[in-house]
Amino acid sequence: MPKLLTENLKYNYLSADEPPVRDERVGGCIAYCGSCSSFQGDFKSGCAQAQNRKFSQSGGCQLGLALGIINSLSNVITIVHSPLGCCSGLAGMAGVRNSNRASRGLTTEDQTFIHTNMDELDVVNGGIDKLTRAILYADKEYHPEVIAIVNGCVPGIIGDDIDSVVRELEPQISARLVPVHCEGFKSRFVSSGYDAANHGILKYLIRDPKEYPQLTEDAQIKYDFAKKYRISKTVNIFNVGSNSNGDEVELSRLVSALGLIPRVVPLNASVDVLDHLGEAALNVSICATHDDYILGHLKERYGTEYILDVLPIGINCTNTWVRKIAAHFHLEKEAEKLIEQENKELKEAIAPFVEILKGKKIFVGGGETRILTTADFYHSIGMELVGVKAHNVDRFVENLLQDIDNPDLVVEVAAGQPAEELNVLSHLKPDIYIGHVGANGWVTKLGIPNIPLFGMNINYMGYSGAFELARRAARALKNTNFSKNISRYIGHPLTEEWMNLDPKDNMIQGDLF
Numbered sequence: 190m191p192k193l194l195t196e197n198l199k200y201n202y203l204s205a206d207e208p209p210v211r212d213e214r215v216g217g218c219i220a221y222c223g224s225c226s227s228f229q230g231d232f233k234s235g236c237a238q239a240q241n242r243k244f245s246q247s248g249g250c251q252l253g254l255a256l257g258i259i260n261s262l263s264n265v266i267t268i269v270h271s272p273l274g275c276c277s278g279l280a281g282m283a284g285v286r287n288s289n290r291a292s293r294g295l296t297t298e299d300q301t302f303i304h305t306n307m308d309e310l311d312v313v314n315g316g317i318d319k320l321t322r323a324i325l326y327a328d329k330e331y332h333p334e335v336i337a338i339v340n341g342c343v344p345g346i347i348g349d350d351i352d353s354v355v356r357e358l359e360p361q362i363s364a365r366l367v368p369v370h371c372e373g374f375k376s377r378f379v380s381s382g383y384d385a386a387n388h389g390i391l392k393y394l395i396r397d398p399k400e401y402p403q404l405t406e407d408a409q410i411k412y413d414f415a416k417k418y419r420i421s422k423t424v425n426i427f428n429v430g431s432n433s434n435g436d437e438v439e440l441s442r443l444v445s446a447l448g449l450i451p452r453v454v455p456l457n458a459s460v461d462v463l464d465h466l467g468e469a470a471l472n473v474s475i476c477a478t479h480d481d482y483i484l485g486h487l488k489e490r491y492g493t494e495y496i497l498d499v500l501p502i503g504i505n506c507t508n509t510w511v512r513k514i515a516a517h518f519h520l521e522k523e524a525e526k527l528i529e530q531e532n533k534e535l536k537e538a539i540a541p542f543v544e545i546l547k548g549k550k551i552f553v554g555g556g557e558t559r560i561l562t563t564a565d566f567y568h569s570i571g572m573e574l575v576g577v578k579a580h581n582v583d584r585f586v587e588n589l590l591q592d593i594d595n596p597d598l599v600v601e602v603a604a605g606q607p608a609e610e611l612n613v614l615s616h617l618k619p620d621i622y623i624g625h626v627g628a629n630g631w632v633t634k635l636g637i638p639n640i641p642l643f644g645m646n647i648n649y650m651g652y653s654g655a656f657e658l659a660r661r662a663a664r665a666l667k668n669t670n671f672s673k674n675i676s677r678y679i680g681h682p683l684t685e686e687w688m689n690l691d692p693k694d695n696m697i698q699g700d701l702f
Contacts, residue, residue, distance in 0.1 A: 503566025
């Protein structure tokens with residue numbers, strides 16, 4: 190797998206109150222349907238980035254992605270500054286948060302959200318007074334370590350200056366105040382929400398490590414030596430919201446097997462852990478879309494090198510992930526010994542599943558890096574990859590696309606858009622679908638058996654994750670009666686005219702308005 194070139198990217202954005210949107214920073218494509226070969230050419234020429242769709246359904250929300258990161262932190266109170274509708278999913282988000290923490294053996298905490306409930310009068314007069322009262326109340330009533338102010342679309346449109354409020358109130362507040370700008374109307378890329386949350390973490394929660402002046406001179410020397418040794422062996426593994434605890438345990442196991450010290454961050458981390466985030470020899474991303482902004486800044490601030498160009502899913506990509514980490518520490522021999530042993534055991538274990546899956550048609554939909562590495566694994570064990578659907582495509586997976594050896598492979602780019610995806614699937618007729626959470630219900634109505642692309646309680650990454658990918662797909666294909674019965678007796682709501690439409694006909698070059 191070729192190295193991803195990111196040397197031309199600069200990340201000196203922390204002097205600004207909010208990060209640049211991805212449209213400006215990395216570019217990318219949010220609408221496409223065509224062959225892999227045509228997409229590769231159109232992406233290089235810029236034509237793919239200029240495409241839109243005639244009929245469009247809703248996509249994701251930047252505020253939701255930003256909250257997914259911020260809400261995972263320990264002892265944080267979140268203030269959502271927006272009209273009431275933006276908090277409609279917060280109760281479920283709090284439940285997911287505590288489930289995730291419990292699965293990792295972390296203390297569960299009451300998740301408290303405060304909402305400014307902007308109304309029509311606030312749109313005219315501004316909502317700053319409500320926000321100020323909410324911040325003072327949160328600090329007095331709950332005494333959190335962090336108060337995050339998540340800004341919705343409406344205050345962004347009317348110009349509420351949440352950063353001025355933060356600067357004014359900081360001397361009066363014991364908590365750290367973190368403004369998060371995730372106004373969705375500013376970007377076509379829902380993944381800009383990741384940058385918004387990481388911008389707040391970088392600017393307000395990562396501080397220079399604290400010294401311990403109370404130590405004697407001799408004790409300080411010993412402490413500094415031990416600290417330097419620990420940092421020289423520490424590998425930060427940057428987790429994402431789609432990680433399970435099993436994924437984190439597996440990746441930590443592989444890093445430990447090389448004689449290194451794994452540390453999983455930033456989701457579910459404490460403020461103290463974030464303070465020491467710069468104390469690492471290497472930062473390792475498992476999703477470039479999620480992490481490039483924070484890893485780039487950490488390199489510029491602390492000089493910490495990072496690995497960004499591979500996600501450890503499947504045999505080939507996990508091998509590459511291990512080799513890249515080992516190479517940074519000159520542990521190539523240790524890596525090859527580990528890879529040889531793991532590959533031998535894994536291939537023997539999945540042999541019965543490979544016999545079931547070989548020759549079956551598969552379609553994979555979800556986040557760009559995740560789908561391409563997942564597709565690579567299934568293709569490597571003999572399945573026929575007929576199509577992929579990415580939420581968006583940017584420069585971080587351009588080389589992964591070039592590795593695809595099937596020029597006719599169907600590539601769809603769409604965040605959400607279930608009607609369009611069902612149209613594509615009805616033409617391709619895969620034997621099994623691997624897709625993002627939320628898509629599986631629609632796909633079942635087509636009669637296609639499927640498994641989720643990720644799950645909070647399921648291991649997908651590393652070598653043990655590859656075993657689970659093979660096992661779960663084989664199990665889904667053993668008995669397909671459920672999806673067939675759903676299709677027969679319920680069906681989907683889309684018209685025959687829509688389903689017969691060539692999906693490429695829904696694309697249009699340039700903006701509609």
